[in-house]
Every structure is written in C-alpha cells, then in structure tokens.
Amino acid sequence: MIKQTIFGTTKDGKEVKEYTVENANGMSFSAIEFGAVIRKVFTKDKNGEIADVVLGFDSVQDYENDDTYLGAVVGRYANRIGNATFTLNGVEYKLDKNDNGNTLHGGIDGYDKRVWASESFADEKGEGVKFMLVSEDGDQSYPGKLEIAVKYTLTNDNELILEYTGMSDKDTICNLTNHSYFNLAGHDSGDVLNQLIWLNSDFITEADEQSITTGKLIDVKGTPMDFTTETAIGDRIDADYYQIKFGAGYDHNWVIKGYEKGKMNFIATLRDKASGRKMEVYTDLPGVQVYSGNFLKARIPGKNQAKYTRRTGVCFETQYYPDSINKPEFPSPILKAGEEYKTTTIYKFIV
Numbered sequence: 001m002i003k004q005t006i007f008g009t010t011k012d013g014k015e016v017k018e019y020t021v022e023n024a025n026g027m028s029f030s031a032i033e034f035g036a037v038i039r040k041v042f043t044k045d046k047n048g049e050i051a052d053v054v055l056g057f058d059s060v061q062d063y064e065n066d067d068t069y070l071g072a073v074v075g076r077y078a079n080r081i082g083n084a085t086f087t088l089n090g091v092e093y094k095l096d097k098n099d100n101g102n103t104l105h106g107g108i109d110g111y112d113k114r115v116w117a118s119e120s121f122a123d124e125k126g127e128g129v130k131f132m133l134v135s136e137d138g139d140q141s142y143p144g145k146l147e148i149a150v151k152y153t154l155t156n157d158n159e160l161i162l163e164y165t166g167m168s169d170k171d172t173i174c175n176l177t178n179h180s181y182f183n184l185a186g187h188d189s190g191d192v193l194n195q196l197i198w199l200n201s202d203f204i205t206e207a208d209e210q211s212i213t214t215g216k217l218i219d220v221k222g223t224p225m226d227f228t229t230e231t232a233i234g235d236r237i238d239a240d241y242y243q244i245k246f247g248a249g250y251d252h253n254w255v256i257k258g259y260e261k262g263k264m265n266f267i268a269t270l271r272d273k274a275s276g277r278k279m280e281v282y283t284d285l286p287g288v289q290v291y292s293g294n295f296l297k298a299r300i301p302g303k304n305q306a307k308y309t310r311r312t313g314v315c316f317e318t319q320y321y322p323d324s325i326n327k328p329e330f331p332s333p334i335l336k337a338g339e340e341y342k343t344t345t346i347y348k349f350i351v
Contacts, residue, residue, distance in 0.1 A: 002120045002127050007032045008060035014115045016060050019129040021154045029154055034063050035072035035112040036131040036150055038180050043349045046276030051186035055313045062300050069179035072112030073150055074105035076142050078177040079322040082212040086325040089171055095141050100210045107140045128153035144170035158349045166341035174335040175320045181313025184272035188306035192314050193234025198269045199227035201254035205321050209246050213323045233292055249294040253321050259286040268316055282346040283318040286331040291315040318345040
C-alpha cells in the first residue's frame, strides 16, 4: 500500500510530497522529496509492538535548517575529499570547503538540500518510491551533467532496498549514500550505546585528525575498531586510541571483506537486545562509514519533539572510501561519460 500526501513547502515555495509505503507484515517507511529523505521506518519488536527506528523531523523547515543530514541522500560525493580538491583527466577541480578545509557530502549545496522529482511504483520486489535529480555540469564544481535516481523498495521480507543509478555526459566522480540514523529501540529512546554491531571487516582506512584517509589500512584486530564479533557500541567508544580520539568516537570507514565490483555482500548487523529488533545490511560497495552520532546536539527538536542528543543514532553509510579520488590505491569512484552508475544497499529488519 502506498499513500501520498503533502509534507510541506520549502522556504522558496516548493511543495514537498511525502510517500508512505506499507507491506503485508505491517512494516512501513515514509520518504519525502526534500533530500530524498527516509523520514520514518516502523517495524515490530519481539512483542509485536511497532516503533519508528530512524531519526527525523516533522517539518520541511527543520530539514532545511539541519546540518546532520538526517535520513538524506548525500552527494555528488559522500564523505570527505581532502583539501576540497581533486584532479581528473589532468584538470584540477576546487570544491566547497565546508569541513575544516575539506569537502563533506558534496559541499555547501548538497543533494540533501534539494527537492527531488518523485513517482511511486510497484514491481516484482515490492512497492516503493523513486526519486530523481539532475545535477548540471559544474554543479558543486564537479564536471558533467549527472542524472541520478534512487529507488526505495519495501519487500514482504521486511527489506528496505535502496537502488542508486546515474549517468553523466562527462567523466566525473560519483559516490552516493543514505545518511539515516538508526536506533532500534525507537527514535526517541535515548542513546544507542547498548545496541550491538557486527561488521564483515578486518580493516579500516586510517584517518587523520580531520577524518581524511591517509591511504593506509589498519588491521582492527586488538583495537577498539574490531567488530568481527558482535560488540556493544558503547563498550570501547571512548577508548584511549588515536582513531577513536580523532573521530570523537566511531566515524570511520570499514573495508568490506570479499568486495568484488557488482557483488552483493552481507556486511553488518545492528541489534537491540531489549526489543529483539535486528537490522542486517547488504551492499555491493567496498566500504561502510559507521558513524555513532558523536556530534548530534539536539539543536532542532526531532519527531514528536524528541531530543536527538549525542549518540542517539548510528549510521551505516555504504560507500566508496573517503577521499578515494585522491588515493589511487583505493577502489575508484570515477564514473566515465555514458557509463551507468549502479549500486544497491539493503537494510533488512528481523526480530
């Protein structure tokens, strides 16, 4: 079942639609045209009680004023580009410096602040909504007119499938992700420190004090970054370890074990023991940024006036590695003219 409503209007008068999609099991999600934001995900716990497990806001204005990317698609290049500069085909491109002299999530005018076109659909996988955006040549200072779409499909297996496609008329770089903050105890339940993470990863990309990758991989074994066995987020989040100190907690890219281009991988789980809710994450991308909401400040009240303070949500941002355009040893984020950008991430909810 799909329901379409008007969520609100932007400050410059653009109407923003919201879509709510429900499956046969009573699981549902809501998404809006502003930022292609996933605004709500309702799923059952072990007692059959339903709760909303993603952080979000109740008005367009709150999303316009937000600086934490709640639930949005970020791009043209998710995560960071060092010194806000890259070179492609011998040409240097200078980008917005919006993060300590670096570029974060596309720059000042990111895709999270755009109103996307939209349409609902039903196919053999389930029902959902497709969001579409045209990013002109030179937009955010990136080369190439990039036409992108993201499809959110809800299946009767309680999977939320995110499918990204895109094509550019010039060689460019492309790295799209979703920035949802998950809290499996409920979006308004407080911090996520007791929730447990498992990651299919033996390495992280080392980051410097500005969260820019150095090009070096760190073996997680024997460090607080080791989630090869399921571990509570809060167990080592304030450990005396340089990577933890640099990120003020977890805000790092884990290298997916067994990555092959185009191959889906089971990469992560998040579990809340009290509610019995568990989320599995699958992707065909080489990395995942796990961010423990270290800089959430409750500056803007969340849904139903919830206070999203520090570490009240955790993100699993599937991606090419941060600054990979400037690190030739990393998987390449270059999208050639006329070639299709295509990637899939799945969040599956189980009890």
